[in-house]
Amino acid sequence: MITRDRAAVFILYCFVVLLLLTTVRIRQLEHERDALQRQLTSVIHALDSMVAARPRDLLEERDSLVAREARALGLPVQLALAVAWVENRHADSLAVSYAGALGLMQVMTPEAFRVRGDTVQATYRAVYIREVCGSDHNLHERVCNVRVGLRIYRDYLRHHRNEYQALAAYNGALGKPRAAQRYVNAVRIYARALTTIGATQ
Helix, strand or coil: CHHHHHHHHHHHHHHHHHHHHHHHHHHHHHHHHHHHHHHHHHHHHHHHHHHHCCCHHHHHHHHHHHHHHHHHHCCCHHHHHHHHHHHCCCCCCCCECCCCEECCCCEECHHHHHHCCCHHHHHHHHHHHHHHHCCCCCCCCHHHHHHHHHHHHHHHHHHHCCHHHHHHHHCCCCCCHHHHHHHHHHHHHHHHHHHHHHHHC
16 A cells, blocks of 8 residues: 555656646747847848838839830839739839749740640740840849840730730739739839839929
8 A cells, every 4th residue: 555655746747847847848938939020020021121222223123124115125113013013012022923924024934834734835935035135144133134024924925916915914914804804903113103103303
């Protein structure tokens, strides 16, 4: 009987010790979690500050590149600028959309098509980029990205012979009326604003 009592006490003692150790560990993890959350918050604030402090030169350079290429292709400059602004308002060369579009003009990459299983489009896009930019350049480069993006839009415009359809196609919204309407409206609003600003300067 005494042996059983001692065994029960020992088991209870072990249980209490384990409970105390678990409680201590939980508190340690909570402290670590709080510390990580504070670090993450600091990183987010730092990134927000970097975005807010993005040199205006990058925006101006992007707009200059887009305007130059639009004129070379015979496209309306304000519309081309509007597409660039809607696609990538911060002029971030490394921006990647959920669909895999990259850079200033958010151009779909060969890799993005390949991930979708569309090897034909992947091959076509790779060849297209080489023809427009040369074999030593890629869509991460600002000039190449703008050139390819605007030529894709021009090709859509030639194919559809309609600005609305061409813009919807550029956005990948053909067959998606609501998405197409939102995108086209956004581009046209920016284009009108740019035209108004130009007229008042």
